[in-house]
Amino acid sequence: MTHGRGKPARRTRITVLTATVLAGGLLAATPAVAVSGGTAVPAGTHPFLARITTATKACSGALIDPSWLLTSASCLTATESGASSEAATVTVGDTVTAKVAKVVRNPGRDVVLAKLAAPATGVAPVAVGSTAPQAGETLQVAGFGRTATDWVPARPRVAPFTVAGVQGSSVAISSADGVDTCKGDAGGPAFRVSGGTAELVALSSTSWQHGCLDVTETRQGGTETRVDDLGGWIHQHIVPTPVSCAAAGAAIWTARSDGSLWRYVHSSAADGGLTWTTPNAPIGSGWTGRTLAGKGGVIWDVHRNNSAADPNPSGTLKRWVYSTSTGWSGGNDVGSGWARYLTPEYANRITVDQQNRIFMIDDQNRLKVYLWNDATGWWVNGVGDVLDTGWDRFDSITAAGDGVLYARKPTGELFRFQYDFTTSAWVERNKPVGVGWQMFSEIFSPGADILYGRGSNGTSPWTGQPGPVLRWYRHSDNTDTWAPSGPDGMGVTVGSGWSAEVHVTAAPDSCKLTG
Structure with missing residues (x-):
């Protein structure tokens, strides 16, 4: 999974989260994190997964409404008119493709809402959860980013991660298998599965990118941004104001x-x-x-x-x-x-x-x-x-x-x-x-x-x-x-x-x- 095209982006350490917060050693992060391991998502599975591409980068997201998706603020930014600063294309449900018509940034998080120029009809959105992730809980993290061997994989990948700790809007995750999220996974969904139904609780934000292609970092782990408590903000922007x-x-x-x-x-x-x-x-x-x-x-x-x-x-x-x-x-x-x-x-x-x-x-x-x-x-x-x-x-x-x-x-x-x-x-x-x-x-x-x-x-x-x-x-x-x-x-x-x-x-x- 790639966050850009051409030469690999330089790893930039932008966040350090302490062991007392995350209960797992120092976890630093580079922006925009595909899963280095995990498994390829079969066609027809988790259709809400979204691939977002512009002329300069590619990232991931989650469809939460036929006309709206959630992704990372590092993926899409808005102009003064609310349009995407770069022409952006979204593919969801393997076959449905639409342009991004509008971008709304959450004022306090690495989260944006993106409106599609045409609804993704026939694609089942993912429900946004209302319960915070808990330490020790297992979340499935998916994205279209780089893997250990592929720069631009043909299919998105998904892997289980354990919640190491939660502080405010940040969720620290780690994997016993040593996999991490990679470039191109930014904005990808972290979701729990209950009764066979996925429930979105966070988005991929930063990672050490351990095990990702062309990355030699030995440290591992990443940080997700919570969305389970953004229901009011989401509703405010996707439903006409009374x-x-x-x-x-x-x-x-x-x-x-x-x-x-x-x-x-x-x-x-x-x-x-x-x-x-x-x-x-x-x-x-x-x-x-x-x-x-x-x-x-x-x-x-x-x-x-x-x-x-x-x-x-x-x-x-x-x-x-x-x-x-x-x-x-x-x-x-x-x-x-x-x-x-x-x-x-x-x-x-x-x-x-x-x-x-x-x-x-x-x-x-x-x-x-x-x-x-x-x-x-x-x-x-x-x-x-x-x-x-x-x-x-x-x-x-x-x-x-x-x-x-x-x-x-x-x-x-x-x-x-x-x-x-x-x-x-x-x-x-x-x-x-x-x-x-x-x-x-x-x-x-x-x-x-x-x-x-x-x-x-x-x-x-x-x-x-x-x-x-x-x-x-x-x-x-x-x-x-x-x-x-x-x-x-x-x-x-x-x-x-x-x-x-x-x-x-x-x-x-x-x-x-x-x-």
Whole structure:
């Protein structure tokens, strides 16, 4: 089993575990460990075993779900968009081959989840155990790495190892037969067998590589990384995150061409149902500018001057607050110079997230953010903070969570971004999530990665007649999936009309992720 190709990798001693911890003498380790001895795994046996190859290395893994496998962090790393830093191919079940579409690293261990571009249908995954390995327990350790005689063996090998000791997330293993894991076994499964069923408890991490081809080391033993206690983390990333919306639903505001402002409530915003609370009358007038809903009933108005009697010039930013019980308050001027967002070119290049941060693409093509301080009644930074440059490539941005942005190119490609304001760093950048979004004149969100698109044509869900419709989408970032679409495959149609409004905006704190 090989961890690379070409000349043997230099043995690098990276870990020393003491005898008091492992009850078996000093065990040092080199990264990425096939089994030097053991037996070849017969075809059809342990189909969850995975071989992972890139242009520079090969390693092992375990299929735990038709679309997901676990392996070592030394095997696969992620780019800012979550894709594998190297094109990687996975083979499982002897015949099923797929590309790696996404990599998620565990923050505290030598473990990553890798999502396959296509599910490994017909291959039985291995169950992840929930009980820690115990000293003296026998585990089966398998992998596609080097053996004592083969650089790249035709079949994976498996051998029994005894647990010498457990400390935290590390499991020390040894073999009475003197075999070790070798280069190419990194990420390979360590599993117990009970009643003929395999249960994954750890992954191969480091080893002395005793008995491996071209290795002269006389010391032996290795270290596995536990996964039996990662069930919650695994579930968090392979199952779509649950969504919860306000009891009443998502508040959606529409500003019409006559300046009237209307407040609708989509009661089934979490699942794209057809339950709405429809107003009988508007709740405001004079809203001819750019309307943006914020959290807590805040409504931002990039004001458009209505007449000579209007004392506010176009581009004045006003901050209002609406309460269903007490009505309107506020309306103070809180900024100036925002007139560009009244133009067709910039109207969709401004948005508000669930924390009331206003994101905008400015005239220098920078992504900027403004945060309102409720305690002081003014901006945290009156000139805004620059988060990124080069955003002229996008004609629309939509906030859909805490620091979450969906950005659209004029050609319809949609990308997801997420900025962590605690660490002042991007969690995700330029992640492609869809195409064809140029059909919408406006995209808005109530939070929780839910998107509404208006301006496209379809079939009314009530009358069955063709015409302009409102479409609903929900994206799950952890699984890279969209909620099922309607019959036409373009989201779920949740309304008809919605084409005559000047702007439509949703309260961005209406819905939140609960997982």
